[in-house]
Amino acid sequence: MQYSNRVTPSKFISGVNRKYMGERLKENDLALRWFRYGKSLSGKLTTSSGDKVVVIEPGVPNRDSGPDFQNAMLLIGGVAIKGDIEIHLNARSWYDHHHHSDGAYTNVILHVVAFKSADDVTLSKDDKEIPIVYLPLSADWDARINRKPKWPWEDDCYHEMSELNPGEIYLLLVRLGRERLNQKRKKFKLQLESGNSYGELFYRGFARALGYSKNTSQFSCFSSLLRLSEIRRIISEVSKGNDAGINLESLLFGLSGLLETGVTDSRMRLLSKNWKKIKRRYSLKPMQAGEWKYFRLRPQNFPTRRMAGLSEFLNRYDLDRFIHLTAYAVKKFRTIEKFIVALENSLRVEGDEYWSRASKFGNQMSRSSALIGKSRARAIALNVVLPLLGVLAEEEPDRLLAAKVDRILFLYPPEEDNSVLRHVRRFALPCSPEHMMFSSSAIVQQGMLELYERWCSKAEVSNCPLSISSRIQSIG
Numbered sequence: 001m002q003y004s005n006r007v008t009p010s011k012f013i014s015g016v017n018r019k020y021m022g023e024r025l026k027e028n029d030l031a032l033r034w035f036r037y038g039k040s041l042s043g044k045l046t047t048s049s050g051d052k053v054v055v056i057e058p059g060v061p062n063r064d065s066g067p068d069f070q071n072a073m074l075l076i077g078g079v080a081i082k083g084d085i086e087i088h089l090n091a092r093s094w095y096d097h098h099h100h101s102d103g104a105y106t107n108v109i110l111h112v113v114a115f116k117s118a119d120d121v122t123l124s125k126d127d128k129e130i131p132i133v134y135l136p137l138s139a140d141w142d143a144r145i146n147r148k149p150k151w152p153w154e155d156d157c158y159h160e161m162s163e164l165n166p167g168e169i170y171l172l173l174v175r176l177g178r179e180r181l182n183q184k185r186k187k188f189k190l191q192l193e194s195g196n197s198y199g200e201l202f203y204r205g206f207a208r209a210l211g212y213s214k215n216t217s218q219f220s221c222f223s224s225l226l227r228l229s230e231i232r233r234i235i236s237e238v239s240k241g242n243d244a245g246i247n248l249e250s251l252l253f254g255l256s257g258l259l260e261t262g263v264t265d266s267r268m269r270l271l272s273k274n275w276k277k278i279k280r281r282y283s284l285k286p287m288q289a290g291e292w293k294y295f296r297l298r299p300q301n302f303p304t305r306r307m308a309g310l311s312e313f314l315n316r317y318d319l320d321r322f323i324h325l326t327a328y329a330v331k332k333f334r335t336i337e338k339f340i341v342a343l344e345n346s347l348r349v350e351g352d353e354y355w356s357r358a359s360k361f362g363n364q365m366s367r368s369s370a371l372i373g374k375s376r377a378r379a380i381a382l383n384v385v386l387p388l389l390g391v392l393a394e395e396e397p398d399r400l401l402a403a404k405v406d407r408i409l410f411l412y413p414p415e416e417d418n419s420v421l422r423h424v425r426r427f428a429l430p431c432s433p434e435h436m437m438f439s440s441s442a443i444v445q446q447g448m449l450e451l452y453e454r455w456c457s458k459a460e461v462s463n464c465p466l467s468i469s470s471r472i473q474s475i476g
Contacts, residue, residue, distance in 0.1 A: 103291055218292055252307055299359035414440065
């Protein structure tokens with residue numbers, strides 16, 4: 001979304017809420033039409049080359065840098081395809097905004113444009129031609145956009161929820177939270193049955209968790225490039241003496257594409273030197289630096305620091321052994337509280353002298369910060385370690401371990417607050433003294449996240465299990 005009328009959260013909201021009639025058309029208006037009415041236009045849309053377009057899912061609005069919509073599902077010429085959507089008033093804006101040279105736009109599958117030109121063509125960085133669809137705004141749309149100019153995060157559904165009992169809402173959120181965590185466990189179990197070790201699953205889950213919301217897919221992609229066993233083998237083959245740690249860091253940074261060019265930093269030079277040797281010896285193909293996002297991230301959360309934390313954690317632990325020792329500890333600790341403290345402490349990573357202050361190569365922060373701090377350690381424990389322990393308990397089988405894990409999940413303290421949780425509390429939960437129960441535990445937070453992903457983010461208020469209309473339909 002690198003355009004002059006950039007779709008940032010504030011511009012999404014302020015831009016859409018302006019009266020449209022008589023004003024110059026904005027890209028945000030076109031983006032809103034695509035999101036709200038893309039499915040209903042299925043079968044009426046064709047690409048500039050004549051292929052019929054069916055919109056299965058218009059995509060998730062992206063409020064950060066990169067394409068306007070992500071994870072869209074389309075049928076183009078009868079072929080199913082999943083990817084990103086970019087919105088412009090004119091096709092030439094693709095080049096004006098340099099998307100053709102930006103790796104973040106290589107997954108775009110459709111370019112949605114309002115105004116047609118004779119020479120329109122859209123090419124990605126890898127010279128792939130991207131289909132163009134023209135979506136002109138009509139008088140009918142003028143009326144609709146004035147009547148209901150809202151994105152999902154603007155929908156105020158409080159009036160739908162205001163008559164519900166807080167206790168009922170709490171129980172529903174607990175149920176949704178359990179469903180969400182069970183889904184994580186089931187995914188791990190399927191991966192285990194596909195031949196992956198607990199250590200491999202822990203590695204992939206740990207890496208994914210380091211991405212937060214901005215770099216989740218990037219860390220997932222990175223962790224799939226080399227299996228943990230291959231990483232261990234490479235490091236054992238290239239290391240002599242006590243240089244395994246720096247070689248591991250060189251491999252991870254090189255493979256991720258996070259080694260920067262033009263930086264005269266001594267750490268950078270050392271890692272680059274090691275990486276060149278490793279890359280040549282094992283014919284490795286790294287990611288591109290442009291795939292990583294820094295937009296609206298605090299320096300302490302930059303992907304460079306998270307990668308350094310991953311490197312230190314892998315250097316510290318045998319991940320298979322970590323999971324099995326943690327399973328043993330679950331049954332031995334006298335109190336759940338003490339176990340949680342011990343688990344989270346084991347997941348924290350303080351940086352060495354260099355990484356405790358560095359945000360990127362050559363950039364120093366004003367004060368030191370942990371590479372993986374308390375809040376991220378808690379997220380990893382809840383979303384990765386405990387679901388893996390649940391799988392282990394089921395596979396053994398170990399009823400005591402299973403019961404302990406379930407109890408820990410129910411009592412686990414809440415994670416760090418975020419914009420999604422604030423949205424759900426603001427629009428979907430009652431403003432009463434009882435609302436404190438909705439911030440009391442991680443299981444309730446997980447339920448709130450599930451509620452948002454399944455209904456709030458899609459503006460499906462009438463289908464939301466908390467809404468009055470949904471409850472009436474279920475009774476009828």
